[in-house]
Structures are given as structure tokens and as C-alpha cells.
Amino acid sequence: MAGAGDEAAVLPDLLPVYYRRLFPYPQYFRWLNYGGVRKAYFQNREFSFTLRDDIYLRYQSFTNQQELEKEMQKLVPYKIDIGAVYSHKPNQHNSVKAGNFQALEKELVFDIDMTDYDDVRNCCRAADICHKCWTLMTIAIRVLDRALEEDFGFEHRLWVYSGRRGVHCWVCDDIARKLSQTARSAVAEYLSVVKGGEDTIKKVHLTHPIHPSIEKAIVLVKRYFREYALENQDILGSKEAWEKVLAMVPEEIRENLQTEFINARNSDKRWDMLKQSVKTTKAIFTAEEIMLQYCYPRLDVNVSKGLNHLLKSPFCVHPKTGRISVPIDLKTLDSFDPFSVPTLSSICRELDSNKKPEEEDVTSKESEPESKRRSRDYKKTSLAEPVRIFDEFLKKMEHSRKGVLLEQSDSHRDF
Amino acid sequence: IVPYHVAEMSQSASQNILYFYCILYFSCFPVLKSIENIGVSFVKTSEQYSKKLEAELRKQRFHFRPVRSPGVFEMRRKDHLSHFILRLAYCQTEDLRRWFIQQELDLFRFRFNELPLDKQQQFLKHNDLDYNITAEEKEAVHKNVIDGSRLSTIKMEFLLIYKIHFTDAIDLIRNRKVYLNRGYAYVPHPEIVIIVLNEFRQILSKALALTKRSLPVIESDERLQPLLNHLSHAYVGQDYSMQKNVGKISLEQIDGLAVKSFPLCMRQLHKALRDNHHLRHGGRMQYGLFLKGIGVTLEQALQFWRSEFIKGKVDAEKFDKLYSYNIRHSFGKEGKRTDYTPYSCMKIILSNLPSQGDYHGCPFRHSDPELLKQKLQSYKIPSAGITQILDLVKGMHYQLACQKYFELTHNVEEVGFSHSHPNQYFLESQRLLNVGRDVKKEPSPPEGSQRSQNSQPARPASVSAPKSADRLASEELEMIFSDG
Numbered sequence: 001m002a003g004a005g006d007e008a009a010v011l012p013d014l015l016p017v018y019y020r021r022l023f024p025y026p027q028y029f030r031w032l033n034y035g036g037v038r039k040a041y042f043q044n045r046e047f048s049f050t051l052r053d054d055i056y057l058r059y060q061s062f063t064n065q066q067e068l069e070k071e072m073q074k075l076v077p078y079k080i081d082i083g084a085v086y087s088h089k090p091n092q093h094n095s096v097k098a099g100n101f102q103a104l105e106k107e108l109v110f111d112i113d114m115t116d117y118d119d120v121r122n123c124c125r126a127a128d129i130c131h132k133c134w135t136l137m138t139i140a141i142r143v144l145d146r147a148l149e150e151d152f153g154f155e156h157r158l159w160v161y162s163g164r165r166g167v168h169c170w171v172c173d174d175i176a177r178k179l180s181q182t183a184r185s186a187v188a189e190y191l192s193v194v195k196g197g198e199d200t201i202k203k204v205h206l207t208h209p210i211h212p213s214i215e216k217a218i219v220l221v222k223r224y225f226r227e228y229a230l231e232n233q234d235i236l237g238s239k240e241a242w243e244k245v246l247a248m249v250p251e252e253i254r255e256n257l258q259t260e261f262i263n264a265r266n267s268d269k270r271w272d273m274l275k276q277s278v279k280t281t282k283a284i285f286t287a288e289e290i291m292l293q294y295c296y297p298r299l300d301v302n303v304s305k306g307l308n309h310l311l312k313s314p315f316c317v318h319p320k321t322g323r324i325s326v327p328i329d330l331k332t333l334d335s336f337d338p339f340s341v342p343t344l345s346s347i348c349r350e351l352d353s354n355k356k357p358e359e360e361d362v363t364s365k366e367s368e369p370e371s372k373r374r375s376r377d378y379k380k381t382s383l384a385e386p387v388r389i390f391d392e393f394l395k396k397m398e399h400s401r402k403g404v405l406l407e408q409s410d411s412h413r414d415f
Numbered sequence: 416i417v418p419y420h421v422a423e424m425s426q427s428a429s430q431n432i433l434y435f436y437c438i439l440y441f442s443c444f445p446v447l448k449s450i451e452n453i454g455v456s457f458v459k460t461s462e463q464y465s466k467k468l469e470a471e472l473r474k475q476r477f478h479f480r481p482v483r484s485p486g487v488f489e490m491r492r493k494d495h496l497s498h499f500i501l502r503l504a505y506c507q508t509e510d511l512r513r514w515f516i517q518q519e520l521d522l523f524r525f526r527f528n529e530l531p532l533d534k535q536q537q538f539l540k541h542n543d544l545d546y547n548i549t550a551e552e553k554e555a556v557h558k559n560v561i562d563g564s565r566l567s568t569i570k571m572e573f574l575l576i577y578k579i580h581f582t583d584a585i586d587l588i589r590n591r592k593v594y595l596n597r598g599y600a601y602v603p604h605p606e607i608v609i610i611v612l613n614e615f616r617q618i619l620s621k622a623l624a625l626t627k628r629s630l631p632v633i634e635s636d637e638r639l640q641p642l643l644n645h646l647s648h649a650y651v652g653q654d655y656s657m658q659k660n661v662g663k664i665s666l667e668q669i670d671g672l673a674v675k676s677f678p679l680c681m682r683q684l685h686k687a688l689r690d691n692h693h694l695r696h697g698g699r700m701q702y703g704l705f706l707k708g709i710g711v712t713l714e715q716a717l718q719f720w721r722s723e724f725i726k727g728k729v730d731a732e733k734f735d736k737l738y739s740y741n742i743r744h745s746f747g748k749e750g751k752r753t754d755y756t757p758y759s760c761m762k763i764i765l766s767n768l769p770s771q772g773d774y775h776g777c778p779f780r781h782s783d784p785e786l787l788k789q790k791l792q793s794y795k796i797p798s799a800g801i802t803q804i805l806d807l808v809k810g811m812h813y814q815l816a817c818q819k820y821f822e823l824t825h826n827v828e829e830v831g832f833s834h835s836h837p838n839q840y841f842l843e844s845q846r847l848l849n850v851g852r853d854v855k856k857e858p859s860p861p862e863g864s865q866r867s868q869n870s871q872p873a874r875p876a877s878v879s880a881p882k883s884a885d886r887l888a889s890e891e892l893e894m895i896f897s898d899g
């Protein structure tokens with residue numbers, strides 16, 4: 001496996017190949033064009049490119065797929081962000097009278113970043129991740145995805161690995177894209193349970209009765225808690241570790257537990273003691289509160305709130321790790337492994353080594369349209385699977401769009 | 416409609432300006448101010464709160480119920496009228512608008528709750544909010560609705576439930592105070608008021624925005640403008656963006672001042688900055704604007720932040736690239752050139768909650784009581800005082816807790832100002848420390864005029880409401896203001 005340093009070094013050589021032969025433009029365009037239902041929806045979308053040496057270009061926009069392709073191949077962006085759909089073409093924003101240029105719509109997005117869990121991870125710090133803490137992301141996706149679907153009724157949720165230490169969610173339903181800033185922040189607040197900064201010890205407070213949505217989150221967290229927190233993170237494994245947990249239990253039982261813990265065999269046993277012991281106090285939800293503080297998704301509310309906030313695009317290459325920002329299939333979420341996500345160098349290698357077996361296709365000469373050749377190219381690499389997941393997502397969206405259209409035309413026919 | 420009214424208004428306004436002044440000053444401002452005070456001391460949904468507010472409104476002869484009795488007509492007109500001018504006065508800055516809307520909403524909530532059930536339902540029907548669910552559906556969701564709304568058990572058969580799309584129930588969703596299923600919020604009757612309030616808030620902010628746009632018309636009336644300025648300041652407090660003492664503070668003084676004269680929130684930020692050589696965005700804004708407010712100049716601010724940041728992970732070049740723009744921006748030197756005003760306590764307490772890695776916010780509101788206690792102990796606050804402060808915190812009176820902290824650290828028995836702004840805290844502290852301890856005996860300024868440096872006439876303690884409204888061109892004005 002190539003180290004992080006190597007990945008950064010190969011960017012200038014391999015990115016052009018990626019954008020020329022592998023990037024899934026047709027799917028990408030199909031996504032952001034939303035069936036062309038609204039005029040200029042794609043044209044008025046903001047993209048921002050970060051080029052080599054941190055040159056940052058905001059307010060890029062493109063009339064169609066061809067133009068997008070051409071520009072990406074020309075500029076070879078190290079990073080691509082997607083912004084809002086504006087009232088005018090973003091690349092002409094300077095010629096629009098100030099105040100008239102406004103962000104109108106955007107997917108409802110969520111950004112979950114492992115750095116926000118630093119106070120509850122024992123394995124890594126900051127930008128580092130490992131298999132142990134990745135479970136936090138799995139839990140986050142499970143909890144949020146359930147709430148987005150069952151509570152809010154959103155159907156089209158695209159989960160994407162950010163390429164380094166977190167995940168993003170793009171909620172693409174019509175209603176989600178049209179939400180106001182206030183509504184976005186309200187949804188994000190609804191989904192935030194862990195609250196407080198460096199100066200807060202206890203960041204989750206539950207009161208009776210527990211909200212149905214939190215109740216369901218607790219059920220999901222419980223599925224992972226023992227293995228993740230008690231075994232892998234071993235949050236009650238040493239005195240130092242359990243002091244942190246005990247700071248959250250009511251004072252009256254703290255001392256007692258401190259002594260009991262010393263004699264207990266392992267985290268598992270200590271957890272049971274704690275659960276027993278809090279039942280005798282008024283703070284009956286302490287165990288649940290601790291579980292949520294350690295595992296409940298921590299989202300960056302500011303990212304979700306802003307209508308014009310930019311978020312890194314799917315299928316962009318992470319400049320440090322070289323990993324592709326790929327969609328995640330929730331059916332196989334528990335086995336998703338961020339370390340085996342295709343990297344820029346791995347897929348380029350695959351492209352080269354898989355050249356020969358294709359020989360039987362004699363007609364694939366210069367005469368063949370480039371787009372066709374490309375559609376076969378990515379299939380030769382491990383990018384095929386992520387693109388398939390993306391494709392599936394798009395099909396479902398197109399399907400329900402057709403449903404709506406039918407409904408509308410039906411109601412017109414009704415005379 | 417509003418701009419049209421405004422245009423008409425500015426003519427009659429100039430003629431009746433003195434009269435307006437009286438009406439406003441003596442009748443409606445105190446009402447909003449009382450609403451604020453009562454809202455600080457009581458939980459807004461408690462019975463105590465309603466009782467207190469009702470008594471206060473009665474005392475102030477404020478019409479709050481559609482009762483048929485002589486004099487009501489007149490009072491209602493006064494209500495509309497003052498509401499309208501208040502709108503003018505408060506639409507000028509963000510902070511003022513926020514304050515005004517908050518008080519108006521509280522008043523509205525009170526009035527709505529006072530209505531009998533059938534009148535409430537009439538109102539809902541009128542506003543297309545009348546979506547009752549079927550008996551079967553009710554059966555199915557009932558437990559979840561109760562849990563989701565955090566109601567103590569109410570007999571289901573008495574409970575009306577409205578099913579509305581979640582985008583219409585934003586305020587309930589924000590606080591997770593409603594059961595949500597597949598995009599719909601199930602709102603039990605007592606909570607529907609929040610939906611109504613939300614609607615009212617939108618109407619109000621739109622009206623304020625419209626009024627603001629037509630402000631040039633008003634501004635050309637040189638008699639009205641200073642009056643409006645004056646009135647709005649008197650009650651919300653000044654914005655502390657323009658200080659007389661710009662440049663009178665040297666950077667070397669800041670460490671000392673942080674201990675002596677900064678409120679807890681700023682002391683905490685200062686310490687975090689010195690310890691970590693870094694502050695995240697929320698902290699930089701809150702602290703940076705405060706420093707600007709106490710008189711730190713742009714050049715000093717750049718120097719101050721740079722010298723601290725480059726001790727940490729940021730080198731000088733990166734600092735200039737990433738941060739200096741924002742600092743210049745907050746001084747109104749970049750971008751839209753808005754001169755940002757220092758945050759008030761209300762803003763600090765209510766908006767932008769601190770999260771992991773943040774040090775901003777109000778320690779009385781956002782710190783764990785246990786940590787707050789430790790902190791106060793380390794600042795050598797006597798334990799009796801700490802108990803008092805923690806009690807206030809428990810009762811959610813954060814600003815009063817801060818005020819108590821001020822009293823304890825400045826050795827005064829009563830502060831003599833009602834604390835609402837970190838920069839005010841600083842000024843008052845400096846005033847006390849510079850004059851010496853004797854100031855203690857100085858009579859406190861009259862209630863409601865917190866800003867002694869404002870050349871504002873003190874409000875007489877008791878004034879009866881102006882006697883009649885018929886000095887106004889009544890018919891016409893009734894029409895003009897009936898949109899209040």
C-alpha cells in the first residue's frame with residue numbers, strides 16, 4: 001500500500017489520467033441535473049476547485065456535462081467542492097446586481113468528522129483513524145440514516161466516505177433541497193444530542209419521557225456498544241479511563257464504584273456494576289447518557305445549516321491519502337473498510353495492468369467515441385463497485401421522479 | 416401595504432411627534448420592558464409567569480383581552496400605534512430587532528393562551544393550521560406523541576392532535592419537542608401555540624424588514640430620527656461598537672484587565688488563548704469583538720492575535736493568509752464593510768452553542784455547574800457567594816449570576832445596573848475601580864436607564880397613561896395602524 005507521502009506525490013501525474021479516463025461524469029451529471037426538471041438547475045450550481053498550490057477558485061459553473069468535463073481536465077483540481085444552486089450562473093455573479101445573486105437550493109448535507117470525537121477515543125487523535133474507532137462512523141450512519149428516513153421521511157440519502165477521517169451525507173429529496181436556512185439548522189439541532197465544549201463533563205442529558213427518536217437511537221447504539229466501547233476502546237479498562245466515565249455518574253455512587261471497579265475483572269463487568277448502581281439513584285438514564293456521549297453521532301451543525309456552505313464532492317480524490325471519496329452501500333455498511341477504499345494510484349495501476357485481457361475487442365480503435373471507451377475503463381478498476389452504488393442511488397431517484405410526474409399528469413387527465 | 420402607510424405616517428408623525436413621544440414612552444415601552452423582566456425571572460409556561468404578567472399588564476392598563484367595555488377602543492388604538500412606532504424604532508439593527516421580536520412573541524403567546532379553547536380553534540382554522548387526525552391514527556401514535564412532546568400524561572380523549580408537515584413545525588423540531596414520523600409532526604393542542612408563534616414571528620420580521628427599507632422616508636424627518644434612536648437605546652442598551660476610549664488601552668494591560676475587569680466569559684477566552692495559542696472561530700469572534708469594544712484598535716488587534724497564534728501551530732505567513740482578513744473584516748475593513756458590534760449577553764447565551772474544542776459562550780450557561788464551581792473557587796470567591804451564584808444558574812438566571820459575580824469581585828452590595836452586555840460589565844468595572852471604593856454609596860440610576868453616560872431624561876417613577884387619543888386625527892390613524 002502506498003504511504004500518504006507517496007499519494008500526494010503522484011497527484012500531478014495521475015490526476016489527469018483520473019479525470020480523463022475514470023471520473024464518472026455521466027452519473028455525476030445525472031445526479032446534479034435532477035432530471036432537468038427545473039431549468040438551469042445544473043447551470044446555476046456552484047462548484048469550487050482547489051488547484052495545485054492551494055489556489056482556490058470559487059463560483060465555477062458549467063452549462064452542461066461536456067463543459068464540466070473539459071474544465072476539469074484542463075484545470076485538474078486537487079479538490080472539488082459542491083455549493084448551492086443560485087439564482088444566476090455563479091460564474092457570472094459579478095455582473096449581477098449585488099443582493100440579487102442568491103443561493104436558492106441545495107441538498108441537505110451532514111458532515112461527521114472523527115476529530116470531533118477526540119475526547120472519547122483512546123486509540124487515535126485528530127486526523128488519525130483506525131479500525132477500532134471507525135465503528136463510530138458506522139454508528140453515526142446507522143443513527144442518522146434511520147432518523148432521516150423514519151422521522152423526516154427523506155428517501156434519497158447518499159452516504160459518502162470523505163476520503164480521510166469522516167463521512168458525508170447528501171439528502172437529495174425535493175423537500176430537502178428547498179429547506180430554508182432556519183429549517184436546516186432546526187433539523188441539525190434535532191439530530192444533535194451531544195452538547196457542550198471543553199468545559200462540559202456531561203454532554204448528554206436525558207429526561208423522562210425519552211423522545212421516541214432518541215429511544216430508537218439508543219437501541220441502535222446498544223448493538224455496538226459492548227464490542228466497540230467495552231472491548232475495543234476499553235473505556236473502563238484502566239483507572240485513568242474509568243475516572244472519565246465516573247465523572248458522569250451521580251456523586252452519591254461515585255466513590256463506591258471507584259472501589260468496586262478495582263476488584264472487577266474487566267470493562268464488561270464494570271459496566272454492569274455501573275448500570276446496577278445508577279438504578280438506585282434519581283439519575284436513572286445515566287447509563288444511556290454515557291452510551292450516547294461515547295457513541296452518538298456528532299455533526300458539524302454549521303455545515304448543515306448554511307445554504308451556501310460548500311462540501312467536498314463525491315468521487316473527488318483526497319489529496320493527502322489519495323483515497324477516492326466513494327459512496328457507501330448501507331446494505332454492507334458494517335463491513336465497509338476505509339483502508340481498502342480505492343486510491344488514485346491503485347486504480348491507475350489496475351487500469352494499466354488490465355489493458356491486455358481486453359484485446360478481444362478489436363473494434364475499440366480511435367473510431368470509437370471517447371465516452372464509450374471511458375465507460376469501459378472504470379469497469380476495469382475497483383472504481384466499478386462505487387460507481388455501481390452511485391448508479392443505484394440515481395436510478396431510485398429517477399424512478400420516484402417518474403412516479404411524481406405520472407401522478408401530476410394523471411391529475412391533469414382527470415376530466 | 417406597509418411602505419404606503421409609512422409614507423403617510425411621516426407627515427402626521429411630524430405634527431404629532433410630541434404626542435407620540437408621550438404615548439410611547441409612557442405606555443408601550445414599559446410593557447415590553449416588563450415582559451422582558453418577568454420573562455427573566457419566571458419560566459414562561461408557568462402559572463406564576465402568566466399571573467405576574469397579567470397583573471403587570473393590568474397595572475399598565477394594557478389592553479390584552481377583547482373585552483367589551485368603554486375605553487377599550489382607545490386602548491387598542493394606542494396598542495396599534497405604539498406597536499407601529501416601536502417597529503420603526505427597533506427595525507434598525509439586528510440586535511434591536513431580535514429583542515423586539517422576542518418581547519412581542521412573549522406578549523402574543525400570553526394573549527393566545529388567555530383565549531378560550533373555541534376561540535383558539537377559530538384562530539387556527541383562520542390560519543389554515545387546523546389539521547386534526549382521525550381517531551384510529553390517534554390511537555396508533557398516542558404514546559409517541561406524549562413522549563415526543565414531553566407532556567406529563569394528559570387524558571388522551573381530551574387531547575387534540577394536529578398533524579402538520581415538519582417544515583411548519585420548525586421550532587418544535589429544533590428542541591426535539593414533538594413526535595415526528597415520515598415527515599409529519601404530531602402536535603398536541605397545547606403546543607400548537609408554538610406553531611402559531613412561529614408564523615407570527617415570520618410576519619413580524621417581514622414587517623420589520625419592510626419598515627427598514629422605507630426608513631429613508633423617516634430619516635428625512637429630523638425630529639423623528641433622534642427620538643427613535645434614543646428610545647431604542649434606552650431599553651435594549653447601546654451596541655458598544657463605538658467607544659470613546661479607542662486606543663486608550665495598551666496590549667500589556669490586557670492580562671491585568673482580564674483578571675480585574677473582564678466578565679467570566681472573556682476571562683475564560685483570554686486564558687484559553689494564552690494557554691493554547693489558538694481560538695476557534697466562535698471564540699475569535701466573541702473575544703475579538705469584545706476587545707474592539709473596550710478600545711483595542713485594528714492595528715493592536717492584528718498584533719495581539721498574531722503574536723499569540725505564532726506561538727502555537729500557525730506561522731506568521733499562514734496567519735496573514737488565514738486570519739488577518741477576518742480581523743480586518745470584523746473591523747469593517749474588508750468585504751461588505753459591515754462594522755460588527757460586540758456580542759450582547761443574550762446573543763452569547765442563546766446563539767452558537769460551544770462544542771468540542773470551543774471556549775466561547777457564557778460560562779454561567781454553558782459550563783458544567785461542577786466545573787463552574789471549581790473555577791469560582793480558584794478565583795477565591797467565598798463559598799456563600801458560590802452557592803448564591805449556582806442557585807441563580809440553576810434557576811436559569813445566567814445574567815443575574817454574572818451580576819452576582821460582579822458584586823462579589825468588586826465588593827459592592829448592589830451593582831446598580833441591569834447587566835446585559837460584557838462590554839457594559841467592563842465599563843462598570845473600570846468605573847468602579849478607577850473612582851475608588853467609595854462609589855459604593857452612589858445612588859443607583861433610575862430603573863430602566865442602565866446607561867448613565869447616555870444623556871437620557873430619567874423616567875418619572877409613576878405617570879398615568881395619557882388621557883385620550885382624540886387629539887390624533889382618529890379615523891385616519893385607526894386605519895393606518897390597524898395593520899399592527
Ligand code: SF4
Nearest residue numbers: 678680760777817837
Ligand atoms: S452573563 Fe454575559 S457577560 Fe456574564 S459571562 Fe455570561 S455572557 Fe459573559
Ligand SMILES: [Zn+2]
Nearest residue numbers: 123124130133
Ligand atoms: Zn482509532
